[in-house]
Amino acid sequence: EEYGPTLRKAHMYIKNSQVLDDCPGNLDFWYRHISKGAWPFSTGDHGWPISDCTAEGLKAVLLLSKLPSEIVSEPLDAKRLYDAVNVILSLQNHDGGFATYELTRSYHWLELINPAETFGDIVIDYPYVECTSAAIQALTSFKKLYPGHRREEVECCIERSARFIEKIQASDGSWYGSWGVCFTYGTWFGVKGLVAAGRNFCNCSSIRKACDFLLSRQLVSGG
Numbered sequence: 001e002e003y004g005p006t007l008r009k010a011h012m013y014i015k016n017s018q019v020l021d022d023c024p025g026n027l028d029f030w031y032r033h034i035s036k037g038a039w040p041f042s043t044g045d046h047g048w049p050i051s052d053c054t055a056e057g058l059k060a061v062l063l064l065s066k067l068p069s070e071i072v073s074e075p076l077d078a079k080r081l082y083d084a085v086n087v088i089l090s091l092q093n094h095d096g097g098f099a100t101y102e103l104t105r106s107y108h109w110l111e112l113i114n115p116a117e118t119f120g121d122i123v124i125d126y127p128y129v130e131c132t133s134a135a136i137q138a139l140t141s142f143k144k145l146y147p148g149h150r151r152e153e154v155e156c157c158i159e160r161s162a163r164f165i166e167k168i169q170a171s172d173g174s175w176y177g178s179w180g181v182c183f184t185y186g187t188w189f190g191v192k193g194l195v196a197a198g199r200n201f202c203n204c205s206s207i208r209k210a211c212d213f214l215l216s217r218q219l220v221s222g223g
Helices: 006-018 051-064 076-090 106-113 129-146 151-167 182-196 205-217
Strands: none
Touching: 006 051, 051 076, 051 129, 076 129, 076 182, 076 205, 129 182, 151 182, 182 205
């Protein structure tokens, strides 16, 4: 009674926010990526596919599908889950990483014509540890509940993503975060992604280095 209505309304919002159709017209002609099955920054009308929003949306509906439907309402139809997975798989770059809303399509020198006065590295979309980690977590959650759907592709995507995260780790054991308190925040995503991919303290030097980094940054107060 206390949390059921909240979960039900949140579940309904997440389901209603998923993008249900691709943009009209020839996507290739307009250099548009597929969007059917994605979650955007806002409501479904927003329309733009965002890699980590899609991953977090998928994670949320998968978790809610494990709860009784009389509490959280009916789970999202499997076809819509498959559409979300399709979007995530399509957004992986050649290096294994995930950018925010499209593939990394061009070259860094385009930043020379960046018109923004306050933001750098925005002309093309770059892969980030946060987006890559979110994709791994979503796909591993999906694979546990739907092990037969595009299994080889899902497992290959997870492994390539994990290798990308290991590759971009800094020498001090941290990862560069782009949306939170940089290195601590980035390291949180790096470790979460690697653990979801099956790495642990014993079999992964990147996780050991990350632990050393975090321990070295703890203050006397514990913070």
